[in-house]
Amino acid sequence: MTAERTLSVPGIAYGGDYNPEQWPEEVWAEDMRLMREAGVNMVSVGIFSWALLEPSEGEYDFSRMDRILELLHENGIAADLATPTAAPPAWFFRAHPEALPVDRDGRTLSYGSRQTFCPSSPAYREAALRIAGALAERYADHPALAMWHVHNEYACHNAECYCDTSAASFRRWLREKYGDLAALNHAWGTTFWSQWYYDWDEILPPRPTGAVPNPTHQLDWRRFCSDELLSLYKAEREVLLAAAPSIPATTNFMVMYNFDALDYWRWAPELDIVSNDHYLQSADPESEIDVALSGDLVRSLAGGPWLLMEHSTGAVNWQHVNRAKRPGELRRNALAHVAHGADGIAYFQWRQSKAGAEQWHSAMVPHAGTDSQIWRDVVRLGADLKALAEVRGSTGTAEVAIVWDWNSRWAMELPSQPSAELRFQDLVRAWYEPLWREGVAVDFVRPDADLSAYRLVLAPSLYLVDDAGAANLTGFAERGGTLAVGFHSGAVDENAHARLGGYPGAFREALGVRSDELFPLLPGEQVSLSGGGTGALWSERLRLEGAEAVTSYTDGPLTDVPAVTRHAHGEGTAWYLATQPDPATLASLLTRIRTEAGVESAATAPEGVEVIRRRSPSADYLFVIDHAGRGAEVTVAQDAVELLTGKPAPGVVTVGPGEVAVVREPRRG
CATH class of the missing domain: 3.40.50.880 (Class I glutamine amidotransferase (GATase) domain)
Structure with a gap:
């Protein structure tokens, strides 16, 4: 996060992906009322709206987005406004079929989902920058705008494209890295198996071949694919920042167990605010450990606080079996992310979809509506995050x-x-x-x-x-x-x-x-x-x-x-x-x-009780999270205060079964 461009939303940001275009306009007023009830103060909008914002090439319809942003502003809810470039519309691919991605086996993939584009496609880049520029021109000064959300989950579905356009881009990347073929041949060890290259045009992506491909060839390909997508992010970001130089820009990383497509050490310095998406693995019996690991890694990438841009209130829709969260797990997961450095908590999505590929993915407002445990947990979490406003900006204490x-x-x-x-x-x-x-x-x-x-x-x-x-x-x-x-x-x-x-x-x-x-x-x-x-x-x-x-x-x-x-x-x-x-x-x-090595733990706690500390110049914040469901008592300072209840906790804090406590201990010395 840069000193010049910071998030203006006060306290801990709370919300989710808001996709009102999926619903009749009469539902929107109800959304605003429920958001206020839940304590929502920021939502991401426009992530998958390209087909509605630009119904044909160069023809724009911002009427719906105008109404949405005005409604959010009237209700005191900030907008994390997205460029919709993760889902190009059908008309784009009819005009530019060469922009479709090609998989490792040489099959051209069709449009009809999301991220169905070749990252090296000039036509895609031109169209993406055009829609980003149109959004920036129209909304740069809008009072609801708090942050730019560039694209969505880069490389989620198109980390690699093996088409001829990508091959040409790969060769350009290699020329820039190595300068000449002699250096490349040395780095790749091409004397083995007669792989020596005499012309740049002989170099292809590591497509299927009869035996094992050259390992350095494959490694450089992974590096190239990460850099190629990064170049798209940077190009969109520059368009947005040129129009609104004081508004921070982010894109949502995916630091979670099964994703490794991008070198986020190279990406993180390019973001004003580092944000992340994290989803539990249903088969993991102790998924709270992955929550902690992911949070620590994202905090380290950010060099401090970060934003959780997506996680789920309950089940997802893309695993073999999509389990619901256990009682209290929604709250424990969210507050564990805060414990590990998150200054914002958001979900995919606000209202559970009635139709489409993610209709069985949980949301803040589920199919069952407000008469549901998920909704009650969402409202309770909003109150928790409001009580933790002072934690924002505090850092970790790792040795x-x-x-x-x-x-x-x-x-x-x-x-x-x-x-x-x-x-x-x-x-x-x-x-x-x-x-x-x-x-x-x-x-x-x-x-x-x-x-x-x-x-x-x-x-x-x-x-x-x-x-x-x-x-x-x-x-x-x-x-x-x-x-x-x-x-x-x-x-x-x-x-x-x-x-x-x-x-x-x-x-x-x-x-x-x-x-x-x-x-x-x-x-x-x-x-x-x-x-x-x-x-x-x-x-x-x-x-x-x-x-x-x-x-x-x-x-x-x-x-x-x-x-x-x-x-x-x-x-x-x-x-x-x-x-x-x-x-x-x-x-x-x-x-x-x-x-x-002289390293001590944050506090002594029973098995299954997570204890983590955030630190500000004036106070330490001790998060105590009972994952085991047995409750616990943890020793704290005599002048400690438990923030979620607002009550003093002199010398000890008691955590109920499956519950969370956050204790403020004043700093001394």
Whole structure:
């Protein structure tokens, strides 16, 4: 968020996607009354309205949007006004069929849903900038306008297009990156399998081929696809900001479990306000952990508070089984996002659709109307957020950082790895979860980030790292910090070339170990560890070169070989985990590591009770969330106040089963 362009909505923003075009106009007045009842103060409008705003090329009809914005303004509700470019109308594709996307197998996809365009299409870019410019010209000075919402969920359905237009754009991107073919051939290692390129036009997207495609080719393709969509965002943003330079612009990220298409470290600096969409996975029995992880990652991308642009009041419509939220879960989820840095809470959508592809996706006003538990929860949440207005702008308090890198994720999950069982986010969550359970605050960082604020840095999965990133992390330990590295890290450089001389590559010296061969484990296979516990997924023949063995294998081909090591590096300490310990063993190990690093939890709480702290110059805000449903008491300051009730909480706060408390503790000193 820039100092020049900030959100003018007071307190915690609350609302959702508002799509009144789906309903008769007589419903709109009822919407306004219900929004006021629920405490809604900002809604996103126009996200999928292109066909109505521009019924034919260059012909505009703003009459409906004019009435909607006036109605919102009259009722004191701010507008997050979207460019509708995620869903081009049918007339556009009839005029420009070449703008349709082509999938990896060469099939041209049809229009009839959303994001059915090629990101490299000149015709699409021209049309998108035209509608964005028309909106900006008409509404730049509208009193309801609080924020520009650029596009919607970039890459949700068209992260990659394999058409000839995309191929030409890919070649231009490669020319800019490498300068000449000699540099590209070196970076891609094209001497292997006779893949040497003599002409730029010989280079194609990584379309299906008879065997495994070149890994660096695939990696650069992922980088290009992320950058190509980013260029669209930046182009629309510039059109909007030229017309309204004081209005902030955002687009909604999708930092959630199953989405990895965009390198959000590159995107985040381009947003005035970072916002995110997050949806629970029905099959996850502890989805509250993913809420926390996602919130911490988005807060880290933003460098402070952020906005939750979409989540659900209940079930979604796109999973195999779309479960409803459990009693109290709507409130717990929303306030957990606030605990992890959100200054705004919004849903998809305001009123549940009667027709269309998302008619079974829950909303703030469900099909059942206001005589429903969802509506009662929505109204209660609005009152909660109003009571938490002073929390806005406060920040996190983490002394622990976890390294997260999209390039490394993409590279590790390419084909022909030592094990196809490795999933980046699963590995990160395995390390994050014990910290979450113990109330230890966490930031996420790039490998090259400033680490001076942290006592402990964890790199659970950093397969790819460049020299600068590796030096930054090992230098952190050398200067007195504690660094813990997971297996298969440091293995390749930024071009996905293996680092020679033994594993774990870039981290060998700092970790004080060397491995000459990898022994990945089969699905379900385990190895026993000294001191109890087991390891899974991975093992390797590790030799100590200055480090001490903390845990060793006690069976299998690597009996007595170190599995976990500790090494004094400079003024600090570097740990290496050469396997994936079972959850209890990993939790115990991480408790030892962070205790030695001097990192304490936010507060002591029973199992299943999340405790997280936000901090302002004058106060700490302690969020206590009972996910277990048993209730709890947590020790707080003698002069603490519980904000949701407004009552003093001298020395202790009591949280009812499945409930939430937010305690203000005045800062001292």
